[in-house]
Amino acid sequence: MTAAQPNREMYGKTLVELGERNPRVVVLDADVAKSTNTYRFRDRYPERFFDLGAAELNMVCIAAGLAATGWIPFASTFVIFASLRAVEAVRTSVAYPKLNVKIVATNAGVEICGDGVTHQGVEDLAVMRAIANLVVLAPSDPVTTRLATLAIAEYEGPVYMRLGRQPAPVLHDESVEFRIGRMIRLREGGDVTLIACGNMVEHALLAAEELAREGIEARVLDCHTIKPIDREEIIRAALETGAIVTAEDHSIHGGLGAAVAEVVTETYPVPVRRVGLRDVFASSGRDPKTLLARYDMDYRAIAREARQVLALRARQR
């Protein structure tokens, strides 16, 4: 049985598993190995681990070089540094030449708390999603984090995966089928669909419970792959429930909500409302619950948006 734990912790443990299985896996970090949990791999396979120090752009370029010589590099740092400081290397040195580099970044979103804006990765999904050839993942719980880590090692090509810092509850069955690009339906419902990624999947489930008490049945989808987005499942949600709410610990610009809205408006337009960081820099905070509530990004916000999207749909009909 998988226990609740931070997804970054499960990532570190799975790296050790991968190191055993696949001698071509190498791991890189940029002086945050304890946080990203790559230290677990370092301690087990020191000869296949490289800590490049505080030098994230350099780390991604070195990973590209390692991939060019047949290795499978997993390069880890915080979301903010992977997605912004190192991003041109991700684009031009990794994605463009389709090198087999896995960038796995931890400490996503505002939930990181204390460090504040300089360490909150809230633009990565928008940035990474705009880069051709790149697969973009944001798993929600330890079970799918493990499966995603194994899946991207198998997949031949560039990948970006974001993980949270805080403890994550187990939301999925051990036997869940995990496929890159396929959402997982966590709850059935015909009135409205809640599509979430990462830590917000838990909030979507809580919102669905709150809505159920009001007689609203919400479908909940775990959208662990932001790119390629699961178009079929989105279209099904639009057709069958006619109203969608998205939720992500990320800017409302360009991330999951945008990806979903793009598909909906191009195929079967129904009202979509997005929960996310609304074009502001968030504060430091001492606990994730208070911080997410303060920025209107928790389960209450999702439930409220669900009611609003239903009202909107009613008006349109």
Next chain:
Amino acid sequence: MTSEFDPARLAAIARDLRVLILRMIANAGSGHPGGSLSAVDIITYLYFRHLRIDPERPHWEDRDRFVLSKGHCAPALYAALARRGYFPEAWLWTLRDVGSPLQGHPDMRKTPGVDMTTGSLGQGFACAVGIALGARLQGKTYRVYAMLSDAELQEGVTWEAALAAAHHRLDNLIAVIDNNRCQTDGFTADIVAVEPIDEKWSAFGWDVQRIDGHDFVQIHAAFQRALQPRGRPHVIIADTVKGKGVRSMENRPEWHAQPFTPEQAEVFIGELFEGGSS
């Protein structure tokens, strides 16, 4: 401040700031004790003896600027700013809380006395080069100080900025490197070595001095010398001890960002007054 140079007075202030740092981080529940304690003697010297500043006028145009490029050590800066009267000491107990004027990393728009927003290693220093360039363009005579860490010497932007500053002969710029020889994952020499630091900066065209960063006499002499224009930017490499002053933290990389309770903080404070180390 241009009072008499009194190393004993500065040591006493630094000790008070160490107490505030430890209590502040414990109260916030997270933060970076090790690097705050290695930096605080130099920060004390700057804020209580050296910088031309006026806490009554944090935006005074002609003030000296200080950029804490190693922004994670904000508690050391906040303690000094509070004691200099930039804001009430009560603010220190709101560190890292939602909506606090004291964010986890320095924020020039929220905290009076903070001259540049920092926290992404390497960027603060490059911004300081820009400030020095801006000052010279305006014909201003104030100095720009930037404090870097040894891990920041691993970031490419640090060297890009160092090249630019030397190219533009910015002798109004004084960088100080808090060389505590530790970073997050261990000893800097074991992660990606940065020594010989002095030779690197010399080769980049800087005026280089190297001192013991906990000896106020040496700190004073180095900053005095850095006031003399030499047609090139100045760097003071300060050899320091991570966790300085708290015996059980000293020179231990694991105290980079380890949380501790208010009760533990009081034990650490007890250690401060045992050794008489600073």
